[in-house]
Amino acid sequence: MKIILPDQGILVIDRSPASVEQILSDLGINPLEVIISRNGTLVPEDTIVEADDEIRIIRISHGG
Amino acid sequence: MGGKKHPSGTPTCCCCPEPSVIYQQHSQRHLCSTHFIHDVEERVVQGIENNAMIRPNDRIAVALSGGKDSTALLLLLAHQLKRWRDVSLVAVTVDEGIEGYRNETIKAAGQVAEKVGVEHHIISFQDLFGDSLDILLKGREEQACTVCGILRKKALSEAAKKNGATRIATGHNLDDEAQSVLMNVLRGDLPRLVRDSAADTSDRFLPRIKPLAEIPEKEIASYLFIKGMFLLLPECPYTRFALRGDVRSMLSGLEHRNPGTMLRLMESKKTIGKYLAGSSVSDPLRRCRQCGDPCSGDSCQVCRLRQSLGR
Numbered sequence: 041m042k043i044i045l046p047d048q049g050i051l052v053i054d055r056s057p058a059s060v061e062q063i064l065s066d067l068g069i070n071p072l073e074v075i076i077s078r079n080g081t082l083v084p085e086d087t088i089v090e091a092d093d094e095i096r097i098i099r100i101s102h103g104g
Numbered sequence: 105m106g107g108k109k110h111p112s113g114t115p116t117c118c119c120c121p122e123p124s125v126i127y128q129q130h131s132q133r134h135l136c137s138t139h140f141i142h143d144v145e146e147r148v149v150q151g152i153e154n155n156a157m158i159r160p161n162d163r164i165a166v167a168l169s170g171g172k173d174s175t176a177l178l179l180l181l182a183h184q185l186k187r188w189r190d191v192s193l194v195a196v197t198v199d200e201g202i203e204g205y206r207n208e209t210i211k212a213a214g215q216v217a218e219k220v221g222v223e224h225h226i227i228s229f230q231d232l233f234g235d236s237l238d239i240l241l242k243g244r245e246e247q248a249c250t251v252c253g254i255l256r257k258k259a260l261s262e263a264a265k266k267n268g269a270t271r272i273a274t275g276h277n278l279d280d281e282a283q284s285v286l287m288n289v290l291r292g293d294l295p296r297l298v299r300d301s302a303a304d305t306s307d308r309f310l311p312r313i314k315p316l317a318e319i320p321e322k323e324i325a326s327y328l329f330i331k332g333m334f335l336l337l338p339e340c341p342y343t344r345f346a347l348r349g350d351v352r353s354m355l356s357g358l359e360h361r362n363p364g365t366m367l368r369l370m371e372s373k374k375t376i377g378k379y380l381a382g383s384s385v386s387d388p389l390r391r392c393r394q395c396g397d398p399c400s401g402d403s404c405q406v407c408r409l410r411q412s413l414g415r
Contacts, residue, residue, distance in 0.1 A: 057113070070356050071360065072322055075322065075326055075329055078114075082326055082329050082330060083114050084124050084125065084126050084134060086115055087112075087114040088109070088114075089113060090113065098329075098334070098336070100172070100322060100324075100325035101321060101356065
């Protein structure tokens with residue numbers, strides 16, 4: 041599965057099915073500081089994602 | 105969390121068979137995009153009405169930085185405007201003069217104002233105070249957020265008054281408000297902790313309203329994403345000097361491990377305010393000797409700051 045990180049870096053992981061929550065936890069990301077899209081659609085953290093999904097992690101908290 | 109899963113692997117909405125886009129911790133519900141948008145808009149409208157934030161014939165200056173919170177605020181107020189009799193909006197953007205940051209957000213602000221058909225005005229530190237923030241901060245960058253906060257508030261008030269506004273609406277969300285409570289506690293600033301900027305309806309202040317103050321930041325970002333209006337914008341280069349950054353990380357960690365922390369902080373603020381009602385925790389309001397603006401000492405913060413900056 042392809043994961044696009046908040047800094048636009050790309051990570052490919054071989055772990056499916058997995059919940060979005062597990063993926064964020066493995067990456068040390070607080071779910072309250074990001075929103076997640078799967079294949080362009082917003083999803084909650086208890087979504088189960090599959091090997092062919094593209095997950096984008098978008099950081100929402102920053103100053104300005 | 106949990107709940108019935110849609111074939112897509114996403115839990116279904118609590119109100120219909122569609123896949124959900126968010127799990128709301130505070131309501132313990134999964135919601136699809138349609139029901140989520142409706143829920144956010146109704147909560148904001150309820151908050152406005154319960155707190156009498158908008159009155160007939162108001163002209164509301166929406167502080168529009170171009171970031172996500174103010175964009176969501178303008179979208180929401182513009183869409184719901186027909187609910188209030190003879191109320192109009194004007195969007196106001198403050199250009200502090202921050203190289204590599206502000207130009208992009210000002211462009212975004214202009215685009216959103218145009219999209220919703222709201223008049224848009226820009227006021228700059230350069231015009232009002234004689235220099236950009238970058239220049240004013242030379243050698244005192246660690247004071248950036250204090251200096252910027254004081255001058256931005258003044259700029260916003262000036263622009264609002266100039267455009268005939270009766271109120272100023274800002275996009276502060278629940279996370280911002282909870283962070284401010286904690287920051288005021290950490291600074292030991294009791295007067296600021298209990299101050300209510302919307303409470304004074306005399307002619308001394310233009311009342312400020314915060315229609316998004318009960319909406320978590322994550323819901324604001326989700327709202328904009330669904331509306332196709334979420335933009336990745338640059339971060340303010342002075343953020344690294346701010347206490348708020350540390351408080352934000354700490355508080356969102358606490359909220360994640362102990363859901364409801366932010367709401368309880370807001371409740372604490374209200375409780376302290378109730379106990380202190382009628383007592384004087386700050387000096388009585390006077391007029392600044394230099395500019396005549398309301399203040400608690402001989403001079404207002406802006407005049408004191410201008411003096412220290414040699415302006």
